[in-house]
Amino acid sequence: MLRHDEVHRWFSGRPVYSELTTAVYPPASYVLLWPLLGWLAVPSARWLWAVTTVAALGWLIYLIVRESGADGPLEHVFVALIPLAMYATGAATGNGQLIVLLLPALVTGLVRLQRQGGWREDLLTAALILITLVKPSISVPFFWIMLFVPGTLRPAALVSLGYLVRTLCAVSFQGPGLPMLLRDWLARVSALATIGGYADLHSLLATLRLEHWSLPASSVVLTALGVWVYCYRQRDLWLLLGVTALVARFWTYHGWYDDLLILLPMVALFRVAKQEPADGIGVVAGALLSITLLVMLAPGGLYLFPPPWKMLYVTGQIIVWLIGLIALLYLTQRENKHAGVLIKG
Numbered sequence: 001m002l003r004h005d006e007v008h009r010w011f012s013g014r015p016v017y018s019e020l021t022t023a024v025y026p027p028a029s030y031v032l033l034w035p036l037l038g039w040l041a042v043p044s045a046r047w048l049w050a051v052t053t054v055a056a057l058g059w060l061i062y063l064i065v066r067e068s069g070a071d072g073p074l075e076h077v078f079v080a081l082i083p084l085a086m087y088a089t090g091a092a093t094g095n096g097q098l099i100v101l102l103l104p105a106l107v108t109g110l111v112r113l114q115r116q117g118g119w120r121e122d123l124l125t126a127a128l129i130l131i132t133l134v135k136p137s138i139s140v141p142f143f144w145i146m147l148f149v150p151g152t153l154r155p156a157a158l159v160s161l162g163y164l165v166r167t168l169c170a171v172s173f174q175g176p177g178l179p180m181l182l183r184d185w186l187a188r189v190s191a192l193a194t195i196g197g198y199a200d201l202h203s204l205l206a207t208l209r210l211e212h213w214s215l216p217a218s219s220v221v222l223t224a225l226g227v228w229v230y231c232y233r234q235r236d237l238w239l240l241l242g243v244t245a246l247v248a249r250f251w252t253y254h255g256w257y258d259d260l261l262i263l264l265p266m267v268a269l270f271r272v273a274k275q276e277p278a279d280g281i282g283v284v285a286g287a288l289l290s291i292t293l294l295v296m297l298a299p300g301g302l303y304l305f306p307p308p309w310k311m312l313y314v315t316g317q318i319i320v321w322l323i324g325l326i327a328l329l330y331l332t333q334r335e336n337k338h339a340g341v342l343i344k345g
Contacts, residue, residue, distance in 0.1 A: 001096070004045050006030065007037045011173050017184035024188050025134070027170035027181055028163055032134040053093055053100050057083070060104040064267050067111065067238065069274050079270065082293065083263055087300030092257035098135045099260050106132040107241070107264070110145055113152045114237060126158035133163055138258065141222060141248040144229040145240055190215070197253030198302065199318050221251045232332050239332045242268030246325040256302050265324050266292055272331060281331070288327055295320050 002022045009016050010030040016023045025033075036052065037045050061080045068079045083089050092100045109128030115121055129146060132139035146156045171178045193214060194206035201221060202214045225247045229240060242265035249261045266289055273286035301313030 001042060001046075003033055003096075004037045004042055007033050010170065011038060013173055013175065016174070017181065017188055021188070021191075024185070024192050026136065026167070026185050027174075027178075028166040029134045029136075031166040031170045032131060049096060056101045056104050057089070057093075060100070060107070060263075063104055063107050063111075064263065067107075068267050068270050070270070071274075079267075082266060083260070085293075085298060086260060086263065086296045087298040088257055088259035088262070088296070090298055091255075091300070092260060095255075095257055097255070097257040099138060099258050102132045102135060102138060103260060103263070105129075106139055106142060110142060110241065111237065113146060113149055113155065122155045122158060126155045126162060129155070129159050130162045130166075133159070137252050137254065138248060138261065141225055141244050141251060142241075144226045145233075145237075145244060148226075148230045148233040149237070149240075150233065193253040197255060199314055199321075200250055200253050202253045218251050221247065225251075228329075235332050236271075238264075238268045238271055239328055241265075242328045243325065243332065246321055246328070249321065256300060259296065259300075262292065262296055262321065265328060266296075268328060269324070285327070285331075288324055292320055292324055 002020075003025075006016055006020060006023050006025070007030050009020070010027075011034070016030075036048060040048060060083055064083065065076050065079050068075075070076050070079045089100065091097070105128045109125050109132070112121070112125045112128070117125075129139070129143075132142075143156070143159075146152050146159065167178070171181060174181060176184070193202040194211045197203050201218055202211075205211055205214050205217060225244065229244070232240065245261045245264035249258065254261075269285045269289040269292070273282045273289060275282045295313075295317045301310060301317075304310075305313050
């Protein structure tokens with residue numbers, strides 16, 4: 001309903017950023033949201049959103065089962081149940097959050113980068129990635145993969161051009177020019193970043209009373225991810241996706257519904273665990289997958305446990321995520337690609 005109000009205000013020429021504290025999406029996002037929210041009243045838009053969410057969840061389950069390398073019906077069922085068992089899925093669905101809609105489009109677009117196609121293939125891939133830029137806090141870190149994986153420059157250019165066109169289209173419906181709109185948007189985002197999320201860099205710096213370092217710190221983290229992706233751009237795509245998803249979860253503010261991002265490193269760990277390498281990497285990956293799944297199960301502890309147990313739960317969860325990040329970084333940098341670590345999709 002918040003997004004519905006913002007979209008209708010935007011295209012009717014009424015102020016958005018200056019009047020709504022909840023308006024934290026960039027101008028182009030309202031153009032991207034229009035097909036779902038811009039032409040319907042709230043009751044009809046709610047039904048369309050619900051149907052789209054169910055379809056997207058089915059799409060996501062199909063994708064991860066296919067990409068996980070699962071064999072046999074039991075493994076297929078296990079992998080299919082992971083997103084359904086995560087508290088983030090229920091929270092995102094109940095709140096009407098975007099990540100359930102965006103994650104399957106993001107994964108599909110990035111997986112398609114491995115195909116060597118012509119303009120038609122690149123246009124479809126670019127369209128999928130462009131949709132996910134409706135929420136940049138989720139999708140922007142993954143743009144490094146699109147930019148640096150060999151043979152993906154044309155889709156990256158198409159996404160950039162498409163986003164620019166949608167930004168200019170959005171600006172044409174508002175009185176203030178682009179610089180003023182971007183300034184107001186950044187002001188809203190900065191105000192929310194230190195109070196609106198949990199288990200992220202902005203929340204940590206706010207707790208340490210270092211809020212003024214939030215933007216430089218997140219910029220450094222995002223740049224470091226870009227350098228890392230460039231260095232390992234020819235490695236297994238799912239290892240890149242797993243690392244990028246964890247960095248995306250940490251680099252800027254997120255609510256607990258965005259913890260659905262952790263699904264990607266879990267799929268990466270499952271793929272590694274399927275290898276059964278001689279040096280025991282598969283066993284370690286399987287154990288880490290189990291621990292990660294345990295801390296991601298519904299209903300989750302953020303709103304279930306009272307203080308101080310809530311803080312202990314979140315701290316333990318962050319530690320598990322960090323261990324997963326370190327493990328995936330290690331797996332990616334291993335030079336022996338025939339040691340059973342990498343599975344080509």
